[in-house]
Amino acid sequence: MDEKRISDIAVYTIKLIDQTISPEEFEELNSIISSNAQAARYYNQLMLAVSDFQESAKEIILEETGAETVLNEEFWQLLSVDEKTAPAVEIEKPVPERVPVKMLKIERQPKIVRKSPLYTAVLSIAAMLLMVLIVQLKPVLPTVASLTDSINAEWSDVKNTPMNGDVLRQGRWNLTKGLAEITFDDGAVVVIEAPAVFDLESPKSMYLDSGKINAFVSRYAIGFTVNTPSASIVDLGTEFGVDVQFDGTCDMQMFSGKANLVIGQEGQEKTSQLVNVKEARNVDGRTGHVRNIAMQKKRFVRRIDSVTGLIWKGQDLSLVDMVGGGNGFGTGKQNQLIDMFDGVLSGPGHNQFYSGYSERKGPYGITPVAHPFIDCVFVPDAERNRQVSTLGHAFLECPDTLGSFQENIFVGPESPEMGIRKHLLYLNNVQWGAHGRPALSVHTNAGITFDLSMIRRANPDMKITAFKSLYGISDNATWGNSRKTVADMWVLVDGEIRDKAIGHHPQSKPKTINVELKDEDHFLTLVTTDSDGVTNEDWCLFANPVLVTE
Amino acid sequence: MNMNHEKPEYKLYIRLLSANQRRIYGFIYAMVPNHSVAEDIMQETTLLMWEHFSKFQEGTNFSAWGISIARNMIRQYFRKKGRKGLVFDSQALENLIGQSDIFESEDDKIDALRHCFKKLRGNEKKLLEMRYIQGDSVRKIAENVNRTTSHLYRVIAKIHNLLLKCIKKQLIS
Structure with a gap:
């Protein structure tokens, strides 16, 4: 910047502080600052210097000026010399009084810390009255989305707390506690973590003022936009998380697909960049600067399910996935089983000994499984086998059973085993084992033990806090005819019963299992027993069984 | 948020705010050279600072923390209220905000x-x-x-x- 420009900014800034700046001069100042970052910096420096000087003026000036009280002519002579190189000075004439801009002196202190309790109370009451007035005068806004699920959700507006299934209107929402899943009318599903303040803008857009959200956007809802104070994310058929801090800084990360990240405030020139899967960006709330950051898998709640209590941040370990041969994070396969006799995981077509539709006796004792996280499988029976782990943990309360089983433990919509009677799995008319609803089928009499120690060892940064699952007997199993299906279910930790469902039948309400797990717990065992000496159609299933992690 | 004036953190908050409010307000006023508006924003900012005071790490730069919140409050204010009177346009404001680290300096x-x-x-x-x-x-x-x-x-x-x-x-x- 040249000296003339610096001088102009300084004059305008001093006039601005004095509240004597004309609209034209302010426009000129605005124009200089908007086109020149250096000018903006100089303006800030000057404002700060004046503020500092005002604060310390007495102390600094009075110790310096002493008796020198008259402005002398020599000074003006010197200034006149200086002014020769400066822009022309206006012809001396009476200066009309500027119409002052209605501002108060900069010395004034902000109101907030002076508030007496009474003032605070008065202010609060006034604010409440205003709120009442605003509510009364508020027009009926269009609905743009629905609250499709929530877990322990609390909203700032207690009189207008939405329930699951409620439609949501355009406008501002403040989720103070819990989690909410909002499905926009155009199809995007957004999980919001409290505390979050956001505006529902339209069926295809929202403004996230602060807080964390995860947006799942199907290909039918492409174009869904999350606006934030510092950036906008325009979805291109993806899943992404957005975290807006109170200073407007925005972090976003792509879980799948891609999105356009648009940077720039309203009325400003905008830039955009494509963010691809497994990439993350930080947009500085102050400068708008964008930088790449590392993905944090546990940062966002991506799915919630109030029925199962599922809060999925990407890290919970799926037991179904393990039985499918995976590591618990989705690397396993569907339609897999564990052979009760040899512990081998195998896929469709498996038919080792079975000729179909009959009880299979034994094995009498545990069968170690060829998977690092699965310790063993077994047929439970009070007489023949109470052992539930390779370290000898025993299920002492194990009931007397037939000591035989029909189906190997499997994952998927139906058993992949040849010769087996095919059946799908339903709980409350919802199909499990398919369509993103994982299920572990444990037809009586069977047990499976997961090695928590091995799982922890493979995931040292995680703390396993609980085992969660929904349990029931498939709706389509026989009930109410001549032959009744009934079974017992047991959840054991190191052989100790932690949960159970006795005499469960297909019409029983599915049981929600939530077993707390401690660091010292070694084995988690799931067992089903025949209850009535019959295993036919004991189609027991664990729906979405997961190890909850922190 | 309920301001419990007896809570030790409230006293700490007031102490820190008293020591730094001039700097924070100076920042707001520089961005919004209108005392009436600046005071409104300052009030909102201090309330939000109190609400989230538990997140402030004692020993770090309090005025910088307050200014970071004030930045967002300023943007929010204009987003809600629009621009009336002598206020900087969005480009100028963003340039100013982009150079506002000066206000966070702890230099004596x-x-x-x-x-x-x-x-x-x-x-x-x-x-x-x-x-x-x-x-x-x-x-x-x-x-x-x-x-x-x-x-x-x-x-x-x-x-x-x-x-x-x-x-x-x-x-x-």
Whole structure:
């Protein structure tokens, strides 16, 4: 910047502080600052210097000026010399009084810390009255989305707390506690973590003022936009998380697909960049600067399910996935089983000994499984086998059973085993084992033990806090005819019963299992027993069984 | 949020706010040179700061933390209320916000300011005294010294510029 420009900014800034700046001069100042970052910096420096000087003026000036009280002519002579190189000075004439801009002196202190309790109370009451007035005068806004699920959700507006299934209107929402899943009318599903303040803008857009959200956007809802104070994310058929801090800084990360990240405030020139899967960006709330950051898998709640209590941040370990041969994070396969006799995981077509539709006796004792996280499988029976782990943990309360089983433990919509009677799995008319609803089928009499120690060892940064699952007997199993299906279910930790469902039948309400797990717990065992000496159609299933992690 | 005035953290908050409010308000006023609006934003900012005071790490830069919140409050304010009167347009405002790290500095500028003030000429010091101690308006000073106000503004601006350059140099050295 040249000296003339610096001088102009300084004059305008001093006039601005004095509240004597004309609209034209302010426009000129605005124009200089908007086109020149250096000018903006100089303006800030000057404002700060004046503020500092005002604060310390007495102390600094009075110790310096002493008796020198008259402005002398020599000074003006010197200034006149200086002014020769400066822009022309206006012809001396009476200066009309500027119409002052209605501002108060900069010395004034902000109101907030002076508030007496009474003032605070008065202010609060006034604010409440205003709120009442605003509510009364508020027009009926269009609905743009629905609250499709929530877990322990609390909203700032207690009189207008939405329930699951409620439609949501355009406008501002403040989720103070819990989690909410909002499905926009155009199809995007957004999980919001409290505390979050956001505006529902339209069926295809929202403004996230602060807080964390995860947006799942199907290909039918492409174009869904999350606006934030510092950036906008325009979805291109993806899943992404957005975290807006109170200073407007925005972090976003792509879980799948891609999105356009648009940077720039309203009325400003905008830039955009494509963010691809497994990439993350930080947009500085102050400068708008964008930088790449590392993905944090546990940062966002991506799915919630109030029925199962599922809060999925990407890290919970799926037991179904393990039985499918995976590591618990989705690397396993569907339609897999564990052979009760040899512990081998195998896929469709498996038919080792079975000729179909009959009880299979034994094995009498545990069968170690060829998977690092699965310790063993077994047929439970009070007489023949109470052992539930390779370290000898025993299920002492194990009931007397037939000591035989029909189906190997499997994952998927139906058993992949040849010769087996095919059946799908339903709980409350919802199909499990398919369509993103994982299920572990444990037809009586069977047990499976997961090695928590091995799982922890493979995931040292995680703390396993609980085992969660929904349990029931498939709706389509026989009930109410001549032959009744009934079974017992047991959840054991190191052989100790932690949960159970006795005499469960297909019409029983599915049981929600939530077993707390401690660091010292070694084995988690799931067992089903025949209850009535019959295993036919004991189609027991664990729906979405997961190890909850922190 | 319920402000429990007996809570120790409230006292700590007030202590920190009292020590830093001028800096935070100075930032807001620089971005929004309108005291009425700046006070509204300051009030919202201090309330939000209190609400989230548990997130503030004692020992870190309180004014920087407050300013970071104020930035968002300023944007929010204009987003909700629009721009009326003498306010910077969005581009200018973003440029100013982008350069606002200056307000977060913990440098002790007062010593530098004292040092630089000493270097001014006697009449320059006197002008600042009339302005900042006696509270005379530029117009009044101009009348007293028989100069135009616009001329005097240039003189005062020049003195401030000299001080600023000196302070920068002083802080670097």
